[in-house]
Amino acid sequence: MKLVSVVGARPQFVKLAPIHKAAVAAGIEHVIVHTGQHYDPMLSDVFFADLGIDDPDVHLGVGSGSHGVQTGAMLAALDAVFDEHRPDWVLVYGDTNSTLAAALSAVKLHVPVAHLEAGLRSFNRRMPEELNRVMTDHAADLLLAPTLVAVDHLTAEGLADRTVMVGDVMTDVLFEVRDRNAGAVSSLLGELGLEAGGYYLATIHRAENTDDPVRLAEVVEGLSGLDRPVVLLAHPRLIARAAAHGIVLTSGSLVAHAPLSYPELIAAAMSSAGIVTDSGGLQKEAFLLRVSCTTVRRETEWVETVQLGWNVLADSAEEIAAAVARPRPARTDAAPYGDGNAAGRVIAELLGSADRSVAR
Ligand code: UD1
Numbered sequence: 001m002k003l004v005s006v007v008g009a010r011p012q013f014v015k016l017a018p019i020h021k022a023a024v025a026a027g028i029e030h031v032i033v034h035t036g037q038h039y040d041p042m043l044s045d046v047f048f049a050d051l052g053i054d055d056p057d058v059h060l061g062v063g064s065g066s067h068g069v070q071t072g073a074m075l076a077a078l079d080a081v082f083d084e085h086r087p088d089w090v091l092v093y094g095d096t097n098s099t100l101a102a103a104l105s106a107v108k109l110h111v112p113v114a115h116l117e118a119g120l121r122s123f124n125r126r127m128p129e130e131l132n133r134v135m136t137d138h139a140a141d142l143l144l145a146p147t148l149v150a151v152d153h154l155t156a157e158g159l160a161d162r163t164v165m166v167g168d169v170m171t172d173v174l175f176e177v178r179d180r181n182a183g184a185v186s187s188l189l190g191e192l193g194l195e196a197g198g199y200y201l202a203t204i205h206r207a208e209n210t211d212d213p214v215r216l217a218e219v220v221e222g223l224s225g226l227d228r229p230v231v232l233l234a235h236p237r238l239i240a241r242a243a244a245h246g247i248v249l250t251s252g253s254l255v256a257h258a259p260l261s262y263p264e265l266i267a268a269a270m271s272s273a274g275i276v277t278d279s280g281g282l283q284k285e286a287f288l289l290r291v292s293c294t295t296v297r298r299e300t301e302w303v304e305t306v307q308l309g310w311n312v313l314a315d316s317a318e319e320i321a322a323a324v325a326r327p328r329p330a331r332t333d334a335a336p337y338g339d340g341n342a343a344g345r346v347i348a349e350l351l352g353s354a355d356r357s358v359a360r
């Protein structure tokens with residue numbers, strides 16, 4: 001079987017790692033296509049190096065642009081790639097512009113498309129990610145859902161017959177890196193003179209928090225007023241928007257820092273007193289590591305983290321301060337994100353489906 005994975009943005013490289021490992025173990029021909037949506041080394045190259053992913057076979061070098069320009073450039077380039085490789089499956093990941101472009105190009109060429117992390121919904125149609133995931137789910141042939149909640153969403157949209165629950169591949173990679181990291185101390189402690197448990201770790205990059213100056217100022221005010229140092233791992237989008245709006249990212253408790261590699265991020269999260277983020281992945285990683293999380297959004301796709309008490313949504317500066325100061329959540333053994341073996345199930349499903357289509 002020939003599988004083409006299309007990735008382009010940081011969280012997709014993390015999800016690609018366990019899939020690539022499982023594909024190699026199964027003897028599948030796995031072609032990796034990087035759209036170039038993320039091109040800074042700390043958002044791209046380090047993930048391939050640290051997580052043992054082979055270099056991309058194809059690099060489209062698309063780069064930044066408005067949604068239409070970026071998605072359109074990917075679409076134009078991907079047609080030729082899929083035509084050349086004619087894979088049994090194209091696998092698309094998550095909810096970025098790279099996901100939508102690859103799904104659209106492949107489905108129109110009648111190449112079967114599988115969507116990893118299908119069925120997540122925020123029900124906020126102003127988020128580009130929500131539009132990307134809804135359109136990708138409705139275009140794809142096979143919907144690989146990470147959770148029961150995701151399966152329910154797909155069922156409600158009439159997509160049950162294309163849906164398979166496989167678990168969450170981010171659990172696979174997180175458990176592996178956590179165990180490999182065991183005992184390692186975050187390099188942030190020495191570098192910034194911090195103590196374990198003496199700081200919060202923060203990331204902010206969503207368009208709805210960064211692009212409006214009033215909104216970004218409110219988020220920065222909330223973070224800078226917290227009662228311990230806040231290490232803000234600044235995404236290029238945040239740096240660019242803060243500079244454009246004249247907002248300082250080093251006020252009060254804030255300590256701005258470059259993004260971290262995946263193993264460094266996990267080590268920094270494990271040593272922190274809590275996480276404040278608008279990232280989807282980090283909310284879940286916090287839960288899996290049992291670190292308290294405050295999510296700077298009005299809704300989340302990962303509702304289980306909130307229901308289990310490990311994540312609190314906070315919008316205003318006051319809400320952020322109150323959520324961060326809350327007592328440590330109650331212990332839980334719940335495992336809504338699977339057992340760390342999702343990637344093997346994804347590959348088995350693709351192989352099984354590929355065999356079924358041959359038999360037809
Ligand atoms: C994208 C995804 C988002 C995901 C995030 C992870 C979409 C619509 N959004 O958001 O869902 O959570 O990746 O990080 O696909 N930039 C750089 N260097 C880079 C990449 C981006 O400087 O390597 C800057 C550019 O100024 C660019 C801006 O960041 O305009 C936004 O980048 P883009 O890839 O469009 O979206 P993200 O905000 O990274």
